[in-house]
Amino acid sequence: MLSPGEVTNVRRDDPLLPRPMAVFRQRPASGPESPSDVEVLYKVEGRGTALLAEAREGARIRLVGPLGRPFPTPRPGARVVVVGGGTGIASVYGLAAEAPSGSRSTLILGARSATDLMARADFEALPAILQFTTEDGSLGEKGLVTAPLERALAEGDVDTVYCCGPTPMMRACAERAAAAGVTCVVSLENNMACGFGVCLGCAAPRPAGDYALVCRDGPVFDASEIQWDGLP
Amino acid sequence: MSDAVDMRVDLAGIPLRNPVLTASGTFGYGTELAPFLDLTRIGGFVAKSLTPKPRIGNPPPRIAEVPAGMLNAISLENVGVEAFVEDKLPALPEGVTVIASVFGTEPAHYAEVCERLAEVPRVAGIEVNASCPHVKAGGIEFGQDPKMLGDLVTVVKRAARQPVLVKLSPNVTRIADMAKVCEDAGADGLSLINAVQAMDVDIRRRRTVLRNGLGGLSGPAIRPIALRMVWQAAQAVKIPICGIGGISTPEDAIKFLLCGATAIQVGTANYLDPEAAGRIADGIADYAREQGFPRVSDLVGALESW
Ligand SMILES: Cc1cc2nc3c(=O)[nH]c(=O)nc-3n(C[C@H](O)[C@H](O)[C@H](O)COP(=O)(O)OP(=O)(O)OC[C@H]3O[C@@H](n4cnc5c(N)ncnc54)[C@H](O)[C@@H]3O)c2cc1C
Ligand SMILES: Cc1cc2nc3c(=O)[nH]c(=O)nc-3n(C[C@H](O)[C@H](O)[C@H](O)COP(=O)(O)O)c2cc1C
Ligand code: FES
Numbered sequence: 179m180l181s182p183g184e185v186t187n188v189r190r191d192d193p194l195l196p197r198p199m200a201v202f203r204q205r206p207a208s209g210p211e212s213p214s215d216v217e218v219l220y221k222v223e224g225r226g227t228a229l230l231a232e233a234r235e236g237a238r239i240r241l242v243g244p245l246g247r248p249f250p251t252p253r254p255g256a257r258v259v260v261v262g263g264g265t266g267i268a269s270v271y272g273l274a275a276e277a278p279s280g281s282r283s284t285l286i287l288g289a290r291s292a293t294d295l296m297a298r299a300d301f302e303a304l305p306a307i308l309q310f311t312t313e314d315g316s317l318g319e320k321g322l323v324t325a326p327l328e329r330a331l332a333e334g335d336v337d338t339v340y341c342c343g344p345t346p347m348m349r350a351c352a353e354r355a356a357a358a359g360v361t362c363v364v365s366l367e368n369n370m371a372c373g374f375g376v377c378l379g380c381a382a383p384r385p386a387g388d389y390a391l392v393c394r395d396g397p398v399f400d401a402s403e404i405q406w407d408g409l410p
Numbered sequence: 411m412s413d414a415v416d417m418r419v420d421l422a423g424i425p426l427r428n429p430v431l432t433a434s435g436t437f438g439y440g441t442e443l444a445p446f447l448d449l450t451r452i453g454g455f456v457a458k459s460l461t462p463k464p465r466i467g468n469p470p471p472r473i474a475e476v477p478a479g480m481l482n483a484i485s486l487e488n489v490g491v492e493a494f495v496e497d498k499l500p501a502l503p504e505g506v507t508v509i510a511s512v513f514g515t516e517p518a519h520y521a522e523v524c525e526r527l528a529e530v531p532r533v534a535g536i537e538v539n540a541s542c543p544h545v546k547a548g549g550i551e552f553g554q555d556p557k558m559l560g561d562l563v564t565v566v567k568r569a570a571r572q573p574v575l576v577k578l579s580p581n582v583t584r585i586a587d588m589a590k591v592c593e594d595a596g597a598d599g600l601s602l603i604n605a606v607q608a609m610d611v612d613i614r615r616r617r618t619v620l621r622n623g624l625g626g627l628s629g630p631a632i633r634p635i636a637l638r639m640v641w642q643a644a645q646a647v648k649i650p651i652c653g654i655g656g657i658s659t660p661e662d663a664i665k666f667l668l669c670g671a672t673a674i675q676v677g678t679a680n681y682l683d684p685e686a687a688g689r690i691a692d693g694i695a696d697y698a699r700e701q702g703f704p705r706v707s708d709l710v711g712a713l714e715s716w
Contacts, residue, residue, distance in 0.1 A: 194629055195475050196682060242446070242684060371473050371480060372681040374446075376438035376458075378484045379473030388466050389487075394442075410471040410621070 180204045182272030183342075183365055183398045186216065186243030187373040188230065196242065197226045198370045198393075200269035200342070202297070216241065219268035219296050245373045246397050249340055249363060254278045256337035259330045260306070261323050261351050263288040263343025267296065269365045269397075270342050274306040284309065286326050288343065292317035324350050331358040338363060341401075345409055352401035362401040368392040368410065383408030415698040416705040417691070419453070421673045422599030422650045423573040424535040426453035426507060429706055430663065430691040433654050433677035434459050434511040434537060434577070435484065439498035446684035452691055453673060454507025456601075457494065459539045461514055462522045464490035474619040476610055479629030479656070480678060483622035486513065486542075491523045499532045508532055509575070513539040516546060517562050521569035528571035536570045538562065538597075541579040541604040541626075553579030553604070556591045563595035575652060577601040578643070580632075585639040586646035593647040600643060601652040601675065603636045629678040630656040637669055644670025644711060658686065660693020667694070670711040 180201045187196035199218040207214050222228050233239060252258045252273070260283055262270040267287050274285045285306040289295040291314045301308060309326045310318025319326060323343075330336055331354060339355040341348050342365035355362035371377040375394035382390050383405040390396060390403065417428035432455040437443060439457050449455070467487030474481045489498065494510070502508065510533045512523040520538060527533045540553030540562065547555070552562050559576075566574055576592040578585065580603035589600055605626025610619045618624075636655020644651055653671030657663050658679040666674045679686040698706050 193475060194478060194678075194682065195480060240683065369471065369473060371482075371678075372436075372684075374438075374684065375442050376436060377473065377482070377681055378435075378467060378487050379482060381467065381470050381472055381487075383469065389470075408469055 180216065180244050181248035182276060183247070183249035183269050184244040185246050185373070185393075185397055186218070186241045187245060187370070188218065188239060188241055193226050193229075195371050196240070196373065197230075198367075198373060200266075200365070201244065202268040202271055203275075219265065219271075221265050221296065242373060246393055247395070249273050249365070249398050252277050252281045252283070253337060254280045257282045257284070257335050259284045259286065259327060259336050259339045261286045261288070261327055261339065261341040261343065261347075263323055263347045265296075266342030266344070266347075266365065266367065267301070270340060271297075271301065271304075273340055274301075274304045277306070283307070284330050286311065286323045286330075288312070288323035288347065289317070290314065322350070323347060324354055327351055327354050331355065331360060336360050341365070342367075345406075348401070349406045352404075352406070355401065364399055364401050364404065365397045366392045366399060366404070366409070367397070415695045415703065416707075417695055419672055419707050420650075421652060422535070422575060424454075424507070424509065426673060428453045428691045429667065429673035429694065430687050431456055431509065431652065431673055431675045432680055432687050433675035434539065436677040436680045439489070439494065439501075440506060440508065441498070441501050443680065443684050444503070447688050449503060449506045451688035454509060454534065456509045456511050456537050456675060457498070458488050459486075459511040459513040460488050460491045460494055460523050461486055462491055462519055462526075464488065464493065468622050471619065471621055474610055474625070476608075476627065477631065479627050479631030481608055481610060481620055481625035481627055482605065483620045483625040485622070491526045495526065495530055499530070502532075507534050509535040509537050511537040511539050511577070512566070513542040515542060515544065517565040520562060521565050524566055524569035528569070533572055535573045535575060536566070537575045537577050537601055538566050539577050539604070541577070541581075551579050551581065553588060554582055556587060559588060560591045560595040563592050563597050567596040573598040575599040575601045577604055578639075579604050580635060580639055580655075581607045586642045589643040589647045593649050597649060599650045599652065599672075600647065601654055602643060603632070603639050603655045606632050606635065628656070630658055632656050633662060637665055640666055640671050641669040641713075657690070658682070660690050660697060663690050663694055664697055664709065667706070667709040668711070668713045670713075672707070672710050
């Protein structure tokens with residue numbers, strides 16, 4: 179079974195390198211050929227995702243995974259705040275969906291505008307307090323995810339903040355959590371080549387001056403393990 | 411099966427189950443790919459290049475994609491020879507042939523690693539990564555200067571117990587001359603090519619895509635260059651050659667054998683498909699059988715002239 183925050187590397191014949199994608203959801207098999215169905219949620223950014231979008235039913239797509247370390251499971255009874263932005267919302271979906279009973283999660287999802295937010299209905303069906311923010315105000319609160327995050331942190335009972343999204347967003351969330359003395363767990367999106375720790379291409383600098391491999395040691399990290407200034 | 415092809419080859423005194431190895435820097439220390447590939451399907455692997463002490467690499471971005479290839483500037487990052495011997499080798503399954511790759515910024519560093527490996531029976535061979543900048547010579551790669559390259563090979567041969575393959579840099583004018591220098595200095599075999607020096611630019615940020623500026627180009631983009639260099643080197647020397655560069659399919663690998671390579675290494679293709687090397691080994695055997703070659707070694711240099 180795949181866990182929230184785990185990643186697969188997705189590839190058609192072109193371009194050369196596979197594209198890392200978070201596992202959005204795993205479901206029982208829809209057909210006899212597949213042991214189970216893996217869903218990814220992606221945005222067309224460039225050539226790789228455009229070709230993926232053109233794929234017809236029955237097209238062969240190679241997946242390598244699961245890769246990396248998943249999000250730590252929230253403690254039963256703990257209040258967690260889950261923040262997702264951009265395509266990062268895919269990695270945090272499972273966290274809110276599979277939260278142990280008794281835990282309480284607040285889910286904050288940020289997008290540029292309402293039309294950029296993928297799989298909205300799926301998120302709305304989750305057993306979490308859901309808060310949207312959009313930069314243009316077309317859905318939920320106008321502004322960035324950090325405003326509702328700060329309010330949640332101010333309530334004082336937050337155990338952990340989980341976050342996946344653009345690097346500046348994760349950094350801002352990590353800073354807010356640190357200021358409140360709350361653990362923050364982030365899922366980094368560095369470019370990758372192999373995905374299994376051999377090319378050493380996905381290095382993320384650590385405060386000690388050495389490097390973590392996002393694909394092997396992450397993509398999920400305690401935010402205090404990351405030297406944000408050195409990230410590409 | 412009576413018509414089974416004999417896939418064994420002897421690469422410079424290193425006996426291999428089949429001619430398919432995986433390239434240094436693309437296969438880690440062997441165990442990383444074990445979940446995806448039965449390591450006994452391939453002839454063996456060349457481990458990430460080692461220095462005497464652990465080293466950390468360049469700041470990111472270290473990799474970028476380019477048409478039909480990728481650029482990398484990882485630099486010297488590795489666990490160091492001691493951790494390789496103590497931790498990495500014992501974690502490998504039995505029956506996997508390991509070739510250790512060595513590099514350094516001075517010949518003495520190469521010698522130090524080779525001396526440490528001399529007493530390690532699990533290491534079947536040494537590959538000398540000559541695409542490393544010689545710090546005292548102003549950063550020119552060892553493999554770019556015939557005198558420096560010859561001296562390096564002499565130093566390594568003195569220190570090493572196992573057969574020595576010298577991995578040539580493609581960033582030279584005449585590869586045949588470099589091949590000959592190595593042969594004359596006592597190299598047991600040659601591996602070629604390493605990544606081709608290259609760069610790319612992000613026009614929006616007006617910066618090079620790699621933090622390091624320059625990087626090494628690998629993948630299908632360099633395959634025809636690599637094939638040409640293997641062919642030229644094979645004409646120039648008698649020692650065996652291991653062909654490297656963009657090999658992604660059995661067909662690619664067969665071309666290198668026909669041009670004179672005794673074995674080949676799969677590099678960047680491992681990233682796209684961790685089973686690639688296994689499929690390539692199977693595909694070479696199929697080809698040899700179909701074409702009526704009882705031994706894969708019969709394919710080596712079997713290029714017909716026009
Ligand atoms: C661990 C991880 C998980 C990810 N999960 C998802 C996901 O669930 N859904 C999803 O849509 N995307 C996800 N991404 C990002 C996705 O891999 C990139 O969007 C994709 O590589 C773009 O490929 P392309 O060929 O379409 O675009 P390219 O032509 O390669 O690039 C187009 C644009 O996308 C940017 N880009 C390229 N690669 C990345 C990357 N790795 N991260 C961020 N931006 C990138 C480029 O800078 C460029 O601006 C994830 C990335 C990582 C590392
Ligand atoms: C990310 C990366 C790291 C590499 N590291 C090493 C290395 O440590 N030592 C070495 O001799 N070659 C290294 N190489 C070069 C490869 O072994 C190989 O010679 C080259 O990539 C060409 O083969 P390919 O096109 O099949 O990848 C590296 C290549 C890549 C892409
Ligand atoms: S992507 Fe290759 S080491 Fe992480």
